Every structure is written in structure tokens, then in C-alpha cells.
Amino acid sequence: MVLIFAESQKGQFKKTAFEAVSFGYKTARQLGVECAALVLGTAENAADLGKYGASKVLHVADAALDHFDSQVQAAVIGEAARQSGATVVVVSATANGKALLGRLAVRLDAGSVAGVNTVPEGSGSFRVKRPVFSGKAIAEYEVRSDIKVLSLMGNAMPPEAVGNAAPVEAISVPVPAPRVRVKSVKRVEGIVPLPEAEVVVSAGRGMKGPENWGIVEELADVLGATTACSRPVADAHWRPHHEHVGQTGIAIRPNLYIAIGISGAIQHLAGVNSSKVIVVINKDPEAPFFKAADYGVVGDLFEVVPRLTAAVQAFKAGQ
Amino acid sequence: MKLLVCVSKTPDTTARIAFTAGNSEFDSAGVQYIMNPYDEWYALVRALELKEANGGSVTIVNVGPADNDTVIRKGLAIGADDAVRIDTDPKSSMAVAKQIAEFARSENYDIIFLGKETIDYNGAEVGAMIAEYLDLPFISYASKLDVNGSTATVSRDIEGGAEEVEADLPLVVSAAKGMAEQRIPNMRGIMMAKSKPLNVVAPVAFEDKSVAVSYSLPPQKTSVKLVDPENMEELVRLLHEEAKAI
Numbered sequence: 001m002v003l004i005f006a007e008s009q010k011g012q013f014k015k016t017a018f019e020a021v022s023f024g025y026k027t028a029r030q031l032g033v034e035c036a037a038l039v040l041g042t043a044e045n046a047a048d049l050g051k052y053g054a055s056k057v058l059h060v061a062d063a064a065l066d067h068f069d070s071q072v073q074a075a076v077i078g079e080a081a082r083q084s085g086a087t088v089v090v091v092s093a094t095a096n097g098k099a100l101l102g103r104l105a106v107r108l109d110a111g112s113v114a115g116v117n118t119v120p121e122g123s124g125s126f127r128v129k130r131p132v133f134s135g136k137a138i139a140e141y142e143v144r145s146d147i148k149v150l151s152l153m154g155n156a157m158p159p160e161a162v163g164n165a166a167p168v169e170a171i172s173v174p175v176p177a178p179r180v181r182v183k184s185v186k187r188v189e190g191i192v193p194l195p196e197a198e199v200v201v202s203a204g205r206g207m208k209g210p211e212n213w214g215i216v217e218e219l220a221d222v223l224g225a226t227t228a229c230s231r232p233v234a235d236a237h238w239r240p241h242h243e244h245v246g247q248t249g250i251a252i253r254p255n256l257y258i259a260i261g262i263s264g265a266i267q268h269l270a271g272v273n274s275s276k277v278i279v280v281i282n283k284d285p286e287a288p289f290f291k292a293a294d295y296g297v298v299g300d301l302f303e304v305v306p307r308l309t310a311a312v313q314a315f316k317a318g319q
Numbered sequence: 320m321k322l323l324v325c326v327s328k329t330p331d332t333t334a335r336i337a338f339t340a341g342n343s344e345f346d347s348a349g350v351q352y353i354m355n356p357y358d359e360w361y362a363l364v365r366a367l368e369l370k371e372a373n374g375g376s377v378t379i380v381n382v383g384p385a386d387n388d389t390v391i392r393k394g395l396a397i398g399a400d401d402a403v404r405i406d407t408d409p410k411s412s413m414a415v416a417k418q419i420a421e422f423a424r425s426e427n428y429d430i431i432f433l434g435k436e437t438i439d440y441n442g443a444e445v446g447a448m449i450a451e452y453l454d455l456p457f458i459s460y461a462s463k464l465d466v467n468g469s470t471a472t473v474s475r476d477i478e479g480g481a482e483e484v485e486a487d488l489p490l491v492v493s494a495a496k497g498m499a500e501q502r503i504p505n506m507r508g509i510m511m512a513k514s515k516p517l518n519v520v521a522p523v524a525f526e527d528k529s530v531a532v533s534y535s536l537p538p539q540k541t542s543v544k545l546v547d548p549e550n551m552e553e554l555v556r557l558l559h560e561e562a563k564a565i
């Protein structure tokens with residue numbers, strides 16, 4: 001059996017949870033076993049996970065699980081895995097999922113692979129792939145233990161609807177007292193967080209100063225995109241740290257990445273080169289970023305970006 | 320405070336990534352190695368700041384062969400008091416975590432620090448594993464950490480925001496940007512590092528359960544399609560019709 005921990009936030013599932021269930025379903029089919037989702041704490045619409053292939057949803061309803069403590073959640077997921085006889089446990093490679101993976105591996109005496117982006121191969125040994133060296137290479141892992149734990153990289157495989165609502169089964173698992181006390185959770189409302197964003201508009205030192213970011217935000221607005229920046233921009237406090245992408249920032253893989261006034265240093269590329277489509281706007285035709293781009297515009301960003309915004313607006317109006 | 324900082328050795332960010340032995344091993348020929356930036360810039364520096372404020376000691380631990388001593392000495396030059404190298408060449412995150420946990424088990428550290436991930440394998444697993452082996456709380460992606468008495472207050476990065484949490488020591492913390500500012504070792508630090516203790520200890524037995532067996536390079540982009548900067552309607556058309564990205 002493949003057990004998928006479907007992460008929820010304030011009772012709601014995010015795309016990463018559907019991706020994980022979809023991945024778990026495909027893995028289970030490959031191995032010829034069942035696949036169940038596991039939901040912790042408050043969760044509405046748990047039955048919906050059936051749409052992505054879970055044949056049932058196991059639910060530990062204890063509201064204490066609404067707060068994240070990796071130790072508590074790993075104990076509960078580990079016990080649910082044991083009860084259900086899971087041989088593969090899947091989590092999402094989110095901030096919380098990453099804190100769970102290593103714990104589950106130790107707890108279940110299992111081999112783990114973090115941030116996989118392929119379904120395990122057919123027969124014989126159990127092999128999965130994941131990007132390494134900040135996206136500069138791909139490694140194939142062999143997991144040799146009886147139980148395997150995997151985290152699925154976000155935006156790697158779109159969730160696929162394959163079924164209908166699944167039965168939800170309450171299960172009873174002891175919930176240890178948390179040792180990490182969550183005091184507050186702050187999330188920027190109304191913005192898709194960078195690791196989950198499908199369109200990202202990113203800008204660098206070519207912007208000259210923070211006062212010029214209006215044109216970047218306008219373009220992001222019309223595209224429904226999340227904004228990002230290069231490291232020197234965050235270091236100079238032109239933009240908040242959480243926008244810094246690259247090898248020492250956030251690694252992203254949106255469908256569309258638009259880089260404005262960013263030279264394309266190797267450390268920047270490392271965090272963004274898995275984006276499906278890359279557009280580069282730079283006045284220097286020799287900028288290294290053009291070598292990693294699908295589409296390039298050689299020109300002054302202060303002219304090109306407003307023009308692009310207007311063109312997107314006109315296109316959206318005509319749709 | 321008794322603090323332990325786990326440091327790892329990674330290829331420099333500009334290193335050419337290539338493989339050898341039939342694509343089964345990383346090709347280290349000509350590669351410059353550095354201390355993993357998250358370990359150096361954030362975990363180590365925050366540990367040093369806590370020691371400066373509260374007294375105590377900062378020990379560095381690395382799991383690896385003698386080649387790693389250069390990176391360990393750099394950590395001593397930045398200010399750690401002593402270092403331990405567990406003498407084995409680990410092949411998985413769990414191998415690293417198991418060695419560190421077994422070493423730390425009897426040492427009673429108040430905080431075990433590490434960087435949020437390494438820039439080579441990017442797994443972010445070691446901290447969670449150490450915490451599980453030692454039955455300790457683990458707070459990952461910490462961008463701010465203060466200690467008051469025996470309680471740590473931590474700001475933890477999550478998707479699109481931050482969580483404020485509290486936990487009693489001892490605990491394991493992985494450090495992200497914001498935690499501290501990089502320190503460049505000075506001449507005095509470099510000189511002093513030469514005489515600080517670097518103890519080599521024997522590893523415990525461990526069998527890997529998950530190993531990388533082969534590597535490949537991602538497909539290269541074909542050549543870039545240049546669009547006239549006067550004609551952004553054309554770019555939008557291409558993004559819609561050809562790339563299907565909008």
C-alpha cells in the first residue's frame with residue numbers, strides 16, 4: 001500500500017496535496033498496490049482526494065494536529081503507516097513535508113529520497129529520480145529498504161483527476177503532546193507563494209533601485225504572477241528576502257519565468273533553470289542568461305516591460 | 320551554552336558539474352570545495368553570536384574523510400572553539416545523520432545547528448533525522464532565533480510567510496537566510512585555527528538504505544528565440560500559441 005500524507009492548511013488542501021496524491025496513485029499502480037491518503041487535523045473536503053486516485057482517505061481528526069510540530073506529525077504518520085501496512089509513504093516537499101521526511105525515514109527504518117520528480121520504475125529495484133546540484137544535474141536513487149519514504153517536488157507533475165470522491169475513514173492513533181509551540185502563523189494573503197507559483201516575474205540589479213519596481217509589479221499583476229528577485233537585490237533590501245531565488249535562495253520551477261535586468265549568473269540560474277519557459281529581458285545581448293532562455297528581448301527594460309504589460313493586457317482583454 | 324554546528328563540504332557554486340565512472344560518481348577533478356553556505360553564513364555565525372552573548376562553546380562536526388579538514392579549519396578560523404570529524408565517507412543523508420546523532424547522544428548539546436540544506440544534494444533531511452534519532456524537537460528554515468533562559472523563540476520560513484514558534488532546549492535547528500550575517504575570517508582567526516583541536520573519531524556501523532546510483536545532466540535549452548523589443552505583441556503571441564505558457 002502507498003500512503004500519501006495530504007497536507008492541509010486551515011482545513012483546506014493546496015495544489016501540492018493533490019500533486020502528492022496523484023503521484024502516489026501512479027506509484028501504487030506501478031507497484032500493483034492500493035493507495036490511500038492520510039489527513040491530519042481539521043480537513044474539509046477530504047473525500048475529494050479520491051478524485052486524484054486515493055481509494056480511501058484515513059483521517060486523524062485531533063485538532064492539536066492543526067499546529068505543525070514535525071515530531072508529533074511524524075509520530076502520527078509513522079503509526080498510520082504501520083497500521084495500514086504501507087510500503088511507500090509520500091509527503092510533499094514543502095517546508096513542513098521536508099521536516100517530516102527525514103523523521104519518517106528514521107522512524108520507519110526506511111530509505112528516503114527528497115524532492116523526487118519521477119514515478120518509480122517498473123520491476124526489480126525501486127528507483128526514482130530527483131534534481132541535484134541545485135538543478136544542474138539529475139540523480140537516480142535506488143531505495144533498498146522494505147519501506148520507502150519519498151517527498152514529491154512541487155510543480156513537477158500536475159495533479160490528474162482520475163476518480164470520484166473516496167470514503168473517509170476515521171482512524172485512532174495516539175497524538176503525542178507537542179514540544180514545539182506555535183505562537184502565530186503569518187502568510188501574505190492573496191499571493192501565490194513562490195515555490196507554488198506557475199508564473200513568476202523576477203527582476204535584478206538592472207532595475208537601478210527599489211523605486212522602479214512599479215513596472216515589475218504591474219506586469220506581475222496582469223499575468224497573475226508572483227514577483228521574485230536576484231540575490232543582490234534582496235541583499236540591498238530593495239526587495240524582501242523571501243523573493244530571493246537562486247542557489248542560495250528559493251528554487252522554483254514555474255511554467256513561465258520572466259527575468260528582467262538579471263545577468264544570469266550561474267548561482268541565479270541554478271534556482272530557476274527548471275522553469276518550463278524562460279523569457280529574458282536585458283539590454284546586453286551578451287548577458288549569459290540568454291543562453292538559458294527560450295525567448296529573449298534585447299532592449300531597455302524601462303521601455304520593454306511597460307510595453308509587454310500593455311500587450312498582455314490587450315491579449316487578456318481579447319480572450 | 321553548549322552548541323554544535325554540523326557543517327558540510329560542497330562544490331563551489333561555480334563548479335562545473337560532471338560525472339565519472341560511467342555516470343555513477345560526481346567528478347571532483349578540478350572542483351573547488353567550500354563550506355556549505357547555509358552552514359557557514361547562518362548556522363555557524365548564529366551559534367557564535369549566542370556563545371558571545373551567553374558564554375559556552377561552539378563545536379563543529381563534519382562527517383567525512385581527511386580532505387574535509389580545510390573546510391573544518393575555516394570554521395575554526397571564523398570562531399568555533401573546536402571540531403570533530405567523524406572519519407567515514409558517507410553515501411546518504413541518513414549515514415551523515417546517524418554518525419552525528421551517535422556522536423552527539425552523550426554530549427548534551429543545548430542546540431544542534433545546521434544549514435537549511437546543502438547546495439549539492441539539497442535534501443534538507445539531515446536535521447530532521449538527527450532530531451528523530453535523538454528524540455529532540457526540530458525547527459527547520461529558521462530565519463531568526465533567540466534564546467531566553469532555556470526557551471528558544473524561532474521564526475520559521477514557510478511558503479509565503481513565517482511561523483513564530485517556541486521550544487525548550489535542547490533542540491535541533493536548521494538555519495536560513497536572515498539568521499545572521501556572513502563573517503569573513505581574519506588573519507588572527509586563521510592563525511588561531513591552526514592550534515584549535517580537531518578530533519578525529521571513528522564512525523559507527525551503518526548500512527545505506529537509499530543511494531544515488533547514476534547521474535545525468537538536464538537537457539540543454541535549444542537556442543533562444545529573439546523578439547523585437549518594439550513588438551511585445553509578438554512575444555505575447557509566442558508565449559500563448561507556441562510555448563502555451565499564458
Ligand SMILES: Cc1cc2nc3c(=O)[nH]c(=O)nc-3n(C[C@H](O)[C@H](O)[C@H](O)COP(=O)(O)OP(=O)(O)OC[C@H]3O[C@@H](n4cnc5c(N)ncnc54)[C@H](O)[C@@H]3O)c2cc1C
Pocket residue numbers: 203204205206207229230231232233244245246247248249260261262263264265266267268271281282283284287299300301302332356
Ligand atoms: C555563493 C554564492 C551564492 C549566490 N547565490 C545567488 C542566488 O541564490 N541568487 C542570485 O540571484 N544570485 C546569487 N549569487 C550572486 C550571483 O553570482 C550574481 O552576482 C547575481 O545573481 C547578479 O544579480 P543581477 O543579475 O541582479 O545583477 P547583475 O549581474 O549586476 O546584472 C544586472 C543585469 O541587468 C542588465 N541591465 C542593466 N540595466 C538594464 C536596462 N536598463 N534594461 C535591461 N537590462 C539592464 C545588465 O545588462 C545586467 O545583465 C550568489 C553568489 C555567490 C558567490
